[in-house]
Amino acid sequence: MASTSANQDMTTAIGTYLPYLRRYARALTGSQASGDAYAAATLEAILEDRTIFDTEISPKSALFKTLHMMWSSTDVSEPGESAIGIEGAAQRHLAKLTANTREALLLHTIEEFSYPEIADIMSIEETEVSHLVDVAHRELADSVSGRILIIEDEAIIAMDLEALVSDMGHKVTGIARTHEGAIKLGTAEKPDLILADIQLADNSSGIDAVNELLGAFGDIPVIFITAFPERLLTGDKPEPAFLIAKPYTEEQVRSAVAQAMFFSSTDTLMV
Numbered sequence: 001m002a003s004t005s006a007n008q009d010m011t012t013a014i015g016t017y018l019p020y021l022r023r024y025a026r027a028l029t030g031s032q033a034s035g036d037a038y039a040a041a042t043l044e045a046i047l048e049d050r051t052i053f054d055t056e057i058s059p060k061s062a063l064f065k066t067l068h069m070m071w072s073s074t075d076v077s078e079p080g081e082s083a084i085g086i087e088g089a090a091q092r093h094l095a096k097l098t099a100n101t102r103e104a105l106l107l108h109t110i111e112e113f114s115y116p117e118i119a120d121i122m123s124i125e126e127t128e129v130s131h132l133v134d135v136a137h138r139e140l141a142d143s144v145s146g147r148i149l150i151i152e153d154e155a156i157i158a159m160d161l162e163a164l165v166s167d168m169g170h171k172v173t174g175i176a177r178t179h180e181g182a183i184k185l186g187t188a189e190k191p192d193l194i195l196a197d198i199q200l201a202d203n204s205s206g207i208d209a210v211n212e213l214l215g216a217f218g219d220i221p222v223i224f225i226t227a228f229p230e231r232l233l234t235g236d237k238p239e240p241a242f243l244i245a246k247p248y249t250e251e252q253v254r255s256a257v258a259q260a261m262f263f264s265s266t267d268t269l270m271v
Contacts, residue, residue: 004135010050014043020111021063023243027106027259028071030221033064042067057120059115065121068103078198101136101260109255110244140258148257149185150210152225153177153201156175161195170261179204179212179254186213193260194222221260 021042026035037199046053047068054062061212074137100122107113107121108129119126148170152158158175170193174185178200186209194213196206223242242253244262 008054009236010046010053010059010062012062014046016058018043021067024106024111026056027110027242028103030259030262038067038070041070045070051066054120060119060248061117064107064111064113065123068121075251094177097139098132098135100124101132101139102262104132105140105255106135106259108133109249109251110259113244137254137258140255140262145171146194146261147171147173147189148195149173149182149191149213150175151182151194151196151200151206153197153199155227159195161253164250165195165257168254168257176209177201179206179209179234182206182209183212187216190217193257194220195257196222196224198224203236223256223260224266 014172018039020110022036022039024035025042026032029035029038035090042063052066052069054065057065060191080143080266103122104118107118113121115126118129138269145168148165148166150158150161151170152161152175158177162172162175173191176185177244179202182196182200196210198206200206200209206224210224214220214222221242223244225244225248226247227248244255244256
């Protein structure tokens with residue numbers, strides 16, 4: 001009976017938390033394809049050996065712990081020959097960072113796990129989690145600064161975002177409230193990062209505006225802000241690697257921006 005209950009918990013966790021597992025994996029790799037590959041490998045590993053799903057911790061933590069084991073077994077110290085563009089730059093940056101720092105930061109700020117939960121997921125002491133998060137903030141903040149375009153129709157939110165990223169040392173190229181405004185600002189000065197809402201003032205789509213800019217410029221990291229992140233993590237079409245759920249916290253914005261800028265090509269960043 002206990003085994004049946006454990007299997008039900010595992011099945012429920014996979015169904016409920018898979019969108020967030022994929023979000024975490026994408027943020028780790030900076031790529032939809034690579035992130036989804038890690039998530040798929042996690043599910044395959046659980047199906048092959050269900051004992052790796054830790055029933056001593058919460059089902060959500062157990063799912064993330066399994067992915068963390070898959071990720072930790074990957075050597076990113078030497079980028080592969082096929083690692084090009086943003087993903088190649090990411091792998092080269094990763095080799096220079098203190099081990100486990102970004103993982104701890106993402107789990108805490110984006111996925112909102114507590115320090116004790118992160119300790120379970122990463123199989124480390126809680127005091128080490130706190131240290132890793134502090135180190136991650138320092139290392140990512142010192143990595144790069146660049147130009148950021150904000151696409152947001154709510155004035156208060158737009159001003160808040162502008163203040164946050166400016167305080168991080170980035171330059172805001174402009175704030176757009178509509179699709180047309182986003183294209184105008186984006187083409188006037190190419191951004192290194194786009195921070196975009198989904199629904200804009202004229203009922204146009206922030207996603208459409210971003211796609212048009214990406215069509216013009218190619219790879220630019222994008223952070224979408226939405227009250228329903230799971231709707232953009234269905235696996236049915238190209239999706240963003242970086243998502244902030246509304247209502248967001250200051251730490252989430254800082255972390256997401258730092259992560260996204262971390263994966264940008266250094267050729268286009270102001271260093």
